[in-house]
Amino acid sequence: MIVLLICMVIFRVLSLKQQGIEAIEFGKKDPKDYFIPPFAVFYLYLILANAFDLPTIIHQNLFENQTMAWIGVLFCLMSLSLFLWALISFKKSFRVGLAENSSQGLITQGAFAVSRNPIYVSFAAMLIGQFLIFPSWILLIYIFAGILTFHRQVLKEENFLAIQYGDEFEQYCGKVNRYL
Template identity: 65%
Template sequence: MTQAYIGTSILALFISVVLIRSLSLKKMGIQAVEFGKKDKKDLIIPPFALFYFYLILAHTFNWPTIPAQLLFYSELLAWTGVVLCLSGLLFFIWTMISFKKSFRVGLVENTAQGLITSGAFAISRNPIYVSFAVLLIGQFCIYPSWIFLIYLAAGIATFHRQVIREEAFLKQQYGSDFQAYCEKVRRYI
């Protein structure tokens, strides 16, 4: 199934963009990954993410996986999923460009560049999570199974939890500037 190969490739590109951006910031002396340092509960996410990546690869390359997952299949829905995955990737890349040197994984005090409100952040206060959600929806359309539906629901709930935490953090860090930004730009889209 061509859509599966494309969807898997897009997921690999998402991961590559994060790794490349984190490494390029590290070369500039910026520690971009602070994941789990402020909230140890965040450390339960990586094993679930790794299992998700395995499931995507297993479905694409016919590796051993949990049997009887597929709920239904539609060629049109699978191609719609590819379009969603690609859209999510492009929005994610735009977000990385918009972040400039401010990209961080985790809650990190970072006032050097100020509050980012341009680029992708001019249409969404949380474009990175919007792009992740679009990717998950696209992956579900390509692989419409009960386990990916659970991952989709859990992922969106986890993103929302993180958004609430980050927005409280930004409100504390930037005060009235962040409040004014919230009044102009929606939380998601």
């Protein structure tokens, strides 16, 4: 499922590039963003290692429960659905990183009418779902670290949007919750 999520981002970035839109702004405004990819690659390896029985940190399942694993699958499916809805809702405004992009205005429709940050909600749901499928202590740590990292990014993005859109963004915040 995480591979599907990555493929969706790559497809979206490439389709925007064909339209002359540079969607990768990652690290341009905050070089600390470059600390994230090594942890993301390690996480991806942990998921693949668990799925395909590859060498990894000692398998230490915190619990074994088929029902919980299926609930995890549902979380992952919901996460992918929300992520796809958010990508579609973004239209041409999708960016990886912070970028001034006022040509389409503030996106408040679709998934953004339900959550100001549906992509981060979908990422958190994916982490929770994968933990329920592969319940190891390291993935539990990733849930907490990931959610803290997402929250840090959300605060940066919302501050950026408040500066870029002013009262319009403030009114939007009054109508739609930050997460759910």
